[in-house]
Amino acid sequence: MTTSKKTLRTCEKGHKFYKSSDCPTCPTCEQERKPESGFLSLLSAPARRALENKGITTLEDLAIYSEKEILQFHGMGQASLPKLRAALEEKGLSFRN
Numbered sequence: 631m632t633t634s635k636k637t638l639r640t641c642e643k644g645h646k647f648y649k650s651s652d653c654p655t656c657p658t659c660e661q662e663r664k665p666e667s668g669f670l671s672l673l674s675a676p677a678r679r680a681l682e683n684k685g686i687t688t689l690e691d692l693a694i695y696s697e698k699e700i701l702q703f704h705g706m707g708q709a710s711l712p713k714l715r716a717a718l719e720e721k722g723l724s725f726r727n
């Protein structure tokens with residue numbers, strides 16, 4: 631049996647956290663982790679997850695949907711729509727009509 635005593639660690643950003651395993655992943659950093667693609671990083675975490683749950687990770691994926699459909703995703707709110715619309719427009723894309 632291995633003892634899983636939790637030890638206090640500090641990540642490179644200075645977050646303090648307790649971990650029992652050898653995994654050095656900081657939970658705070660993990661939560662703050664920004665996705666690669668820009669538009670997802672504009673969103674709140676629930677809205678981002680709503681898109682990711684649908685496999686939407688790029689603006690091209692997003693453009694397949696209409697605004698109405700996007701709003702029906704669990705976690706997606708009205709407040710996210712203008713951000714998404716602007717991100718699409720930047721790429722010359724738009725929501726499906």
Ligand SMILES: [Zn+2]
Binds near residue numbers: 658
């Ligand atoms: Zn951290």
